[in-house]
Amino acid sequence: AQSVSQHNHHVILSEAASLELGCNYSYGGTVNLFWYVQYPGQHLQLLLKYFSGDPLVKGIKGFEAEFIKSKFSFNLRKPSVQWSDTAEYFCAGGSSASKIIFGSGTRLSIRP
């Protein structure tokens, strides 16, 4: 069965700390992977996406993610977090537009 797993449910960091959120996928066929962010009280917004090509993908607000095919992973990274990065982060993936699966989400809390 297709699945997208996020193992970190809640991450707490201090400002300026580095961030890495894990995401693993399990499905065959074409790999399309996304990270979305949901700021408190707001709707989901796309941070970055990977379809093919360079496995290191850069997104908005200084975020990047690396697709590692051998590990079935697509981890999200940011070298130095800010208080404004407090949000919930969702990894998603699928082999077609009608088969996108979302992970359970990781809540990120930043201590000022």
Add this chain to the structure above:
Amino acid sequence: NAGVTQTPKFRVLKTGQSMTLLCAQDMNHEYMYWYRQDPGMGLRLIHYSVGEGTTAKGEVPDGYNVSRLKKQNFLLGLESAAPSQTSVYFCASSYGGQIYEQYFGPGTRLTVT
């Protein structure tokens, strides 16, 4: 462009009542989706549509019906609301084809008492 809009933003229903949630998009997207978001469970797909006049079941379709009579609108109906349907509902749309990124609406918070 307004993007994806949803009405209403909040609603409280009693068990057994019915209601319809409206989603509208002005981006000429082919695909539209309805998700529910529950704590610790991420987003789960209820129903989706790959074009005007088409609908298909997602992961958790029971208790919901949908219609896509116009390309820009996607309606989600609850015929007989249950407390288990208390959730935040998000609508999304995408171009479809090889372009999968989804654009989300602001959500509808539904409470069923």
